Amino acid sequence: MELNFEKPLSLLTLDEIDQQEGGVIQSFRTGHTSPYPDPADWLNGEEPPPGVFITSVEKVLNWSRHYSLWPVMFGLACCAIEMMCMAASRWDLARFGMDIFRASPRQADLMIVAGTLTWKMAPWLKRIYDQMPEPKWVLAMGACGTSGGLFRDSYSVVPGFNLVVPVDVYVPGCPPRPEALMRAIMDIHEKIDKTRILKR
Amino acid sequence: MAIKTENFILNIGPQHPSTHGVFRLRIVLDGEVITDLEPVFGYLHRGIEKLAEGRTYLQDIPFTDRLDYLGSMTNNHAYVMAVEKLAGITVPERAEYIRVILDELQRIASHLAGLGFFLNDLGALQTPLLYMFREREKIVELFDMCSGQRLNYNYYRFGGFVQDLPEEFLPALKILLDTLPGFIDEYEQLISTNEIVLIRTKGVGVLKRDLAINSSAAGPVLRASGINWDIRRNDPYSIYNRFEFDIPIAKNGDTYDRYMIRILEMRQSVRILRQAVKDLPEGEIMGKAPKLLKPPAGEVYSRIEGPKGELGFYLVSDGTDKPYRWRVRPPCLLNLSALKDMVVGWKVADLMAIFGSIDIVMGEVDR
Amino acid sequence: MTAVLDYPQLKAALSKELPGIEIQADGSFLLVSPEDMHKVCERLTSLPSIQMDYLTNLTAADYSEYIEIIFHLNSITHNTSATVKTRLTDKKNPKMASVVDIWRGAELQEREIYDLFGVFFENHIGLKRIFLWEGFEGYPLRKDFVNGH
Numbered sequence: 078m079e080l081n082f083e084k085p086l087s088l089l090t091l092d093e094i095d096q097q098e099g100g101v102i103q104s105f106r107t108g109h110t111s112p113y114p115d116p117a118d119w120l121n122g123e124e125p126p127p128g129v130f131i132t133s134v135e136k137v138l139n140w141s142r143h144y145s146l147w148p149v150m151f152g153l154a155c156c157a158i159e160m161m162c163m164a165a166s167r168w169d170l171a172r173f174g175m176d177i178f179r180a181s182p183r184q185a186d187l188m189i190v191a192g193t194l195t196w197k198m199a200p201w202l203k204r205i206y207d208q209m210p211e212p213k214w215v216l217a218m219g220a221c222g223t224s225g226g227l228f229r230d231s232y233s234v235v236p237g238f239n240l241v242v243p244v245d246v247y248v249p250g251c252p253p254r255p256e257a258l259m260r261a262i263m264d265i266h267e268k269i270d271k272t273r274i275l276k277r
Numbered sequence: 278m279a280i281k282t283e284n285f286i287l288n289i290g291p292q293h294p295s296t297h298g299v300f301r302l303r304i305v306l307d308g309e310v311i312t313d314l315e316p317v318f319g320y321l322h323r324g325i326e327k328l329a330e331g332r333t334y335l336q337d338i339p340f341t342d343r344l345d346y347l348g349s350m351t352n353n354h355a356y357v358m359a360v361e362k363l364a365g366i367t368v369p370e371r372a373e374y375i376r377v378i379l380d381e382l383q384r385i386a387s388h389l390a391g392l393g394f395f396l397n398d399l400g401a402l403q404t405p406l407l408y409m410f411r412e413r414e415k416i417v418e419l420f421d422m423c424s425g426q427r428l429n430y431n432y433y434r435f436g437g438f439v440q441d442l443p444e445e446f447l448p449a450l451k452i453l454l455d456t457l458p459g460f461i462d463e464y465e466q467l468i469s470t471n472e473i474v475l476i477r478t479k480g481v482g483v484l485k486r487d488l489a490i491n492s493s494a495a496g497p498v499l500r501a502s503g504i505n506w507d508i509r510r511n512d513p514y515s516i517y518n519r520f521e522f523d524i525p526i527a528k529n530g531d532t533y534d535r536y537m538i539r540i541l542e543m544r545q546s547v548r549i550l551r552q553a554v555k556d557l558p559e560g561e562i563m564g565k566a567p568k569l570l571k572p573p574a575g576e577v578y579s580r581i582e583g584p585k586g587e588l589g590f591y592l593v594s595d596g597t598d599k600p601y602r603w604r605v606r607p608p609c610l611l612n613l614s615a616l617k618d619m620v621v622g623w624k625v626a627d628l629m630a631i632f633g634s635i636d637i638v639m640g641e642v643d644r
Numbered sequence: 645m646t647a648v649l650d651y652p653q654l655k656a657a658l659s660k661e662l663p664g665i666e667i668q669a670d671g672s673f674l675l676v677s678p679e680d681m682h683k684v685c686e687r688l689t690s691l692p693s694i695q696m697d698y699l700t701n702l703t704a705a706d707y708s709e710y711i712e713i714i715f716h717l718n719s720i721t722h723n724t725s726a727t728v729k730t731r732l733t734d735k736k737n738p739k740m741a742s743v744v745d746i747w748r749g750a751e752l753q754e755r756e757i758y759d760l761f762g763v764f765f766e767n768h769i770g771l772k773r774i775f776l777w778e779g780f781e782g783y784p785l786r787k788d789f790v791n792g793h
Binding site: 318319322324326327488490491492493494504506511512513578580587589591593601602604606610611613614615643 | 753
C-alpha cells in the first residue's frame with residue numbers, strides 16, 4: 078500500500094504526487110470491503126495459566142499498562158470536541174494517567190478515533206495504526222465509528238471503522254457524553270487487566 | 278564561493294496537533310522562510326449537500342448542526358430562516374427574542390473555543406485552553422438545559438421552537454452574565470500585554486483591505502482589515518435592529534487585530550444579551566407551520582452573521598417535500614482563499630499563528 | 645438594509661456599455677449567455693454606480709436540460725446586491741470562462757464546481773479536484789449519480 082517511488086520524491090511534481098495518492102485511495106477502497114473481526118475473546122472467561130512466577134509478572138505488567146495509557150490524538154470531527162472536554166478540567170482525564178495526548182504514534186498505545194472517517198483519510202489512519210508499537214488498542218468513538226452514523230449512505234464515508242482497523246471498544250452516541258467515553262476507557266482498562274503474556 | 282541550495286517541500290499532514298482537524302498543507306521552504314503554499318482539502322468531505330437532497334426539509338436540520346460544530350445554534354438559525362422565507366412562515370415575538378439570546382450565547386462560546394486553540398498553537402500548551410473550556414462549560418450547560426444535547430443541538434424548528442425554555446434557564450443566565458465580563462477582562466489583561474504574544478502577533482500575516490474584499494473574506498477576518506461590514510447592521514435579520522451594540526473595527530489586519538476583535542465582540546454580545554433578557558416577552562413560541570412542509574417552487578438565498586463570518590443558505594425548491602438544491606455558503610473556506618498571500622515570506626512558526634487566528638472548523642470547509 | 649438592484653435598469657446600463665449582448669431581466673435575476681459572462685462581470689465591478697466588488701456566493705445547480713451557474717454579488721460601498729445567472733446547455737462537456745482575475749474569492753468555489761459537477765473553467769490558475777481524490781469516477785452532485793456507489 079505504499080506510494081510508488083520510481084523517481085525520488087524531490088523530483089516529483091505536486092500534481093504527480095496527487096495522482097499517485099489518488100491511486101492509493103482507489104485501490105484501498107476496493108481492497109477493504111469486509112470488516113475485521115472484533116478481538117472480543119477477553120469477554121469469555123479463561124482459566125489462569127499455571128505458575129506463580131508468570132502470574133505475578135503479568136500482574137505488574139498489566140498494572141503498569143493500565144495506569145499509564147497514552148492516547149494518540151486522532152480527532153477528526155465533532156466527537157473530538159467532546160474528547161477535549163473530557164481531557165479538560167471538569168471530567169479530568171489526567172487522574173487516569175492519560176493527560177498528555179501524544180502527537181507521534183510511536184510513543185502511544187491507545188488510539189481514540191473520534192469523528193467521521195472518509196475514504197480519502199482511511200489509508201492514513203491505517204498507516205498511523207501500523208506505526209504504533211505493540212501492544213495497542215483502538216477505541217471507536219461515536220455513531221460514525223460504529224456504522225457510519227448519519228452519513229452512512231454517502232459516496233465518500235467509510236461505514237464503520239472496523240473495515241480499516243480492528244476495534245476493541247465501540248462508544249455509541251452522537252456525540253457521546255464525556256461520561257460515556259470514560260466508561261469506555263474503563264472497559265479498556267478491564268481488558269488490559271485480563272491479557273495474558275503467554276498468548277496474545 | 279556560492280553554496281548550492283535547493284528548496285524543500287514540507288508536508289504538514291492531515292494528522293497534526295495544530296491543524297484544527299484534518300487539514301493538509303504542503304509548503305515549499307527556502308531555509309525556514311516559506312515561499313509557496315498549497316492547501317489540500319477534502320479529508321472530511323462527507324457529501325452533506327447530496328445527502329440533503331434525499332431527505333425532507335425537517336430531516337435536514339441535524340445536518341446543519343454538524344457543519345460548524347462549534348456554532349450549531351447559528352447554523353440552525355440560518356437554515357430555518359431560509360426555509361421560513363421560502364414558505365412564508367412568520368415567527369412570534371417570544372421566539373425571536375429567544376433566538377437572539379441563543380445566537381449571542383453561541384457566539385461567545387465559539388469565540389472562547391477559537392481563542393483557546395489560537396493560544397494553544399502559539400505555544401502556551403493547553404493552559405489558556407483549559408480556562409476557556411471552563412467558561413465554555415457554563416454556556417454548554419445552559420444549552421444542555423434547553424435541548425438535551427451538549428454539542429449538536431437540533432433545537433430550532435420552522436416557525437419557532439418545539440419546547441419552551443425551562444424555568445431554571447433565565448436565573449442561571451443572569452448569574453452567568455454577572456460573572457462573564459469579569460473573566461473577559463482578566464483574560465485580556467493576562468494575555469494582551471504579554472511580551473511573547475505581542476512580538477509573535479503584531480505585524481504578522483497582514484491581510485490588506487483590497488485583498489480582503491476581493492477574496493470574499495467575511496466576519497472577524499474582514500473587520501480586522503478595516504472594513505465596516507456586519508450583516509447584523511448592514512442587512513438586519515430577525516430583530517437585531519432593536520438592540521444597541523457597536524461593531525468593533527481594527528485598522529491593520531494583522532494577527533493581533535484578529536485576536537482583539539474577537540475579545541471586543543464577546544463584550545458586545547454580553548451587551549446584547551442583557552438587553553434581550555430584560556425585554557423578553559411572554560407568549561407562544563411556535564408559529565403556524567404545516568406538519569409536512571412543501572414550500573412553493575422557487576429559490577432563496579438568506580444569510581446571517583455567524584461567529585466565523587457570513588453563513589448563507591441557497592435553497593431551490595420544486596414544490597415537493599425534499600429540496601432540489603441545498604447549498605451552504607461556507608465562511609471558513611472563503612476566509613482561507615487568501616492564505617497564501619498572508620503567509621508567504623514568514624517562517625514556519627508564524628504559519629501556525631496566522632492559521633490559528635483565522636479560526637477555521639474543518640466540518641464547514643469540507644462539508 | 646441591503647437594497648436589491650433594479651434589474652431592468654441594470655440591463656439598460658449594461659446594454660449601453662456593451663451593445664450586442666443578450667441579457668434577460670425578467671423576475672428576480674439577470675440571465676446572461678455563457679460567452680458574454682466575463683465581460684458583464686468586468687463591467688459590474690468597474691462601473692462606478694454599480695461597483696459589485698464582493699462575490700458572496702458562486703454555485704451551480706443541475707437541471708434536466710442545462711447546468712445553471714449562479715453568482716450572488718454584493719457591493720460594500722453602496723450596500724446593494726444582485727443575482728446573475730448563466731446556463732450551460734452542453735452537458736457532456738460544459739465549460740465557461742473563469743472569473744478568478746476579477747474576484748479572487750472565486751478560485752476555490754470554481755474548483756468545487758469542477759469537482760462536483762464537471763464544469764471546466766478556462767484560464768483558471770490551477771483547476772483540479774478539491775474535495776475528492778484524483779481517480780474518482782463521476783461527478784457526485786449531478787442528478788444521475790446515485791449515492792452509495
